[in-house]
Amino acid sequence: MATGQTQENEVIEGVPCEAGIECNRPDGVFINDRPLLQVSDVSAVGRGRFFFDYGSDRIYMGRDPRGRKVEVSVRSGAFRSTDHLAEGVSVRNLVIEKFANPSRTGASTTRSALVGSL
Numbered sequence: 527m528a529t530g531q532t533q534e535n536e537v538i539e540g541v542p543c544e545a546g547i548e549c550n551r552p553d554g555v556f557i558n559d560r561p562l563l564q565v566s567d568v569s570a571v572g573r574g575r576f577f578f579d580y581g582s583d584r585i586y587m588g589r590d591p592r593g594r595k596v597e598v599s600v601r602s603g604a605f606r607s608t609d610h611l612a613e614g615v616s617v618r619n620l621v622i623e624k625f626a627n628p629s630r631t632g633a634s635t636t637r638s639a640l641v642g643s644l
Contacts, residue, residue, distance in 0.1 A: 528585040531578070533600040546570050553578050554599040556624055557591055599625055 535552045543549040548564040555562045555576045562576040571577045572588040579586065585598065 527587070528596070528598070529583065531583050531585050531598065533598070534580055535599075548578075551578070552599075554624065555585060555587065556595075556597040556599075557587070557589070558594050559597075559624075562587065597624055 533553065538550050538552065543566075546566055548566040551564065553564060555564075560574075562574055565571060565575045565577050568577045568579065568586050571586045575588050577586045578584075587596075
């Protein structure tokens with residue numbers, strides 16, 4: 527269990543989730559660069575899964591992470607652009623990883639398509 531976890535990303539309403547899986551909250555936990563699956567109840571925590579108790583600012587993991595690299599997302603995206611703010615911008619050879627972006631969105635969003643490869 528990790529305590530003091532006060533980040534809480536935007537809740538996305540109306541996204542159908544598999545029973546017991548939390549897909550409306552874009553929060554993520556990564557152990558040794560591998561993402562854990564967020565479950566909607568602490569009783570469902572097991573290997574490869576985590577539960578975020580937002581009321582008590584705790585993250586429960588199904589395996590003792592000592593001796594491993596543990597990362598928790600605190601942002602729902604790398605960067606976002608709206609309207610005219612990204613005119614003439616090209617993004618090339620950029621690697622974006624370990625963001626817990628909202629379901630059905632990317633770690634970077636714009637109103638127009640990005641040029642180059644992400």
